[in-house]
Amino acid sequence: MATSSSSLSHAKRGRAVAVAAASSAAALLSFFLLVVVLVPQHALNSPISLSSDLSVPPSPPLPPPQAAALMRVAAEKPVSEAEAPGGRDLSMPPSPSPSPWPPSETPVAAVLAQEPAAAPPPESRERRCDLYQGRWERDEEGQYPLYHPGSCPYVDEAFSCQENGRRDLGYLRWRWKPHGCDLPRFNGTDFLERIRGKRLIFIGDSMNRNQFESMLCLLREALPDKSKMYETRGYKITKGRGYFIFKFVDYNCTVEFVRSHFLVREGTRVNGQGNSNQVLMIDRIDKSANRWRRADILVFNTGHWWTHGKTARGKNYYQEGDVVYPKLDAIEAYRKAMNTWGTWIDNNVDPAKSLIFYRGYSAAHFRGGDWDSGGTCNGETDPIKTGAFLESYPSKMKIVDEVINRLHVPVVLLNVTKLTNYRKDGHPSIYGKKLAEGEKVSKRRQDCSHWCVPGIPDSWNELIYASLVLKQHHPQSLR
């Protein structure tokens, strides 16, 4: 392990070194199913992908940390960080894309224990269990949901489906079952032990906030005394704010969220006529990067915002160096931005200390329209069972795969696209808003992009847990 670790620390000097280090590590470890998936993958030219949004509007100066007493105050400040320079409404990420899946409950340790302990045959890499190829199975053991709807104070209104009037519960009773193995049963106490003294941070758009809230709820469930976690400045989670830090007192750790829609920098530029317009600097990392730099576990995503109006049109919007492209295809811009992100990772992350995840594209399920044109998903109570939608893999994800593959720092792709493709039943749809007394649910504007919490994002966090468990058993695999 020391050898492997030090080898990798030199890896930045050259890809050849990285490949050699990874190959030797792989020779020792490849028989463990997830090892390949988790680390040496890019070096081995196996696919790994990540996705994230890095752009973040300028954030306000942070107030000094407040006493725990403040946490209860939940100072709800007016939106201090505009959602975006353009004041775009983010409540709905645009663009559907396919992908579903949830994890299951068998301990990874148990799965690993079943693996042969002898030297791995060379072909064993092909036999590894792909956690992301599988199916959703009915939870017959009553394990799910992992916390009761309405029990967790950190779910914001938009994802509180049951409190907003949703009545069916079947969508909460599925677990993800990879074809070749089982996921470890989520153990929040164990998770907190593993991140003791560390910073876990989610960086991305509102889909990542969705996952962040799920993580807070999963970990809260493990606390005998629920007052032992709090937002350090007393902020309540709303879509209007771009940075949250939750402290877990007994574990001396934090779980944070930083909003960054594109992972690269948003800005404004004054044109020849003296008008200023928004630009996206696809060759510069987002300003919020100073908040991620020293975190221990980073979970990125970006994707949904690349289909919004001016981002999709790409006219006089994308800037590289001093040049604003009169027109640039959004996919090309995405590729450049992801490369900017990847280069930042390689230059700023010490793989011996930090663990990087990229959470892949999460599917949307709009019928008869899109997020901004009347698409719907209400009345869906079951996952998709068959059809082409299940196999679709967005071109942006192929770019993510490519970028991760070329990096020297290992990035774990939480490849949730397929797993989420199945779950047309998991979105808030018409239950994204609390109803006033006597108000009727409106079918007009539906959220078929985000997910109810509890719900599908819990499974993404189970996948993170699975990765931590594996790392514990085979630390080399992450170096």
Ligand SMILES: *[C@@H]1O[C@H](CO)[C@@H](O)[C@H](O)[C@H]1NC(C)=O
């Ligand atoms: C992610 O899953 C899709 C199937 O949904 C697959 O085609 C793709 O190769 C996977 N990516 C990686 C890097 O494993």
Ligand SMILES: *[C@@H]1O[C@H](CO)[C@@H](O)[C@H](O)[C@H]1NC(C)=O
């Ligand atoms: C969860 O993890 C804790 C700490 O590692 C351990 O003591 C406990 O037995 C675990 N619970 C289950 C159900 O495995």
Ligand SMILES: *[C@@H]1O[C@H](CO)[C@@H](O)[C@H](O)[C@H]1NC(C)=O
């Ligand atoms: C808490 O964790 C930080 C590192 O994040 C460390 O510097 C500090 O000493 C820890 N405090 C305690 C009481 O363990």
